Amino acid sequence: xxxxxxxxxxxxxxxxxxxxxxxxxxxxxxxxxxxxxxxxxxxxxxxxxxxxxxxxxxxxxxxxxxxxxxxxxxxxxxxxxxxxxxx
Amino acid sequence: xxxxxxxxxxxxxxxxxxxxxxxxxxxxxxxxxxxxxxxxxxxxxxxxxxxxxxxxxxxxxxxxxxxxxxxxxxxxxxxxxxxxxxx
Numbered sequence: 001x002x003x004x005x006x007x008x009x010x011x012x013x014x015x016x017x018x019x020x021x022x023x024x025x026x027x028x029x030x031x032x033x034x035x036x037x038x039x040x041x042x043x044x045x046x047x048x049x050x051x052x053x054x055x056x057x058x059x060x061x062x063x064x065x066x067x068x069x070x071x072x073x074x075x076x077x078x079x080x081x082x083x084x085x086x087x
Numbered sequence: 088x089x090x091x092x093x094x095x096x097x098x099x100x101x102x103x104x105x106x107x108x109x110x111x112x113x114x115x116x117x118x119x120x121x122x123x124x125x126x127x128x129x130x131x132x133x134x135x136x137x138x139x140x141x142x143x144x145x146x147x148x149x150x151x152x153x154x155x156x157x158x159x160x161x162x163x164x165x166x167x168x169x170x171x172x173x174x
Contacts, residue, residue, distance in 0.1 A: 032148065054164075055163075057164075060163040063091065064158070070157045
């Protein structure tokens with residue numbers, strides 16, 4: 001399953017969410033990640049995210065697509081994904 | 088065409104990008120927007136974004152999907168979209 005995940009959390013939880021998402025997905029921009037996950041991996045990611053998040057303040061949006069080819073990505077401006085690998 | 092648009096720009100350009108994206112799309116979280124656009128509208132949005140952006144610093148990612156039903160959205164935590172209408 002192709003996943004796009006975007007978090008919006010309090011700044012004190014940003015580091016933990018970044019670390020968590022990086023374990024499962026590829027960083028593409030700021031708090032945006034993409035990648036292929038199985039149903040089980042996705043459930044695990046959500047479970048771990050819920051442990052970090054303050055549920056009535058933070059949010060974590062996940063777009064799921066069964067086929068990556070159905071979605072086209074266009075990046076305008078600076079492609080930041082590569083930098084992410086060195087952070 | 089169903090669009091997800093996410094910007095990551097210098098803080099001094101956030102307001103302008105927010106205003107621009109709101110004219111074309113629905114705000115769902117932080118710097119994330121979704122909505123239906125025609126090819127022409129999307130081109131116009133990108134053109135206007137480029138006028139705001141500093142191209143070697145900012146980035147604007149657009150995911151395009153011909154059919155909204157191919158994509159499933161899950162929000163964990165606080166659904167912020169409604170608040171956005173009052174900002």
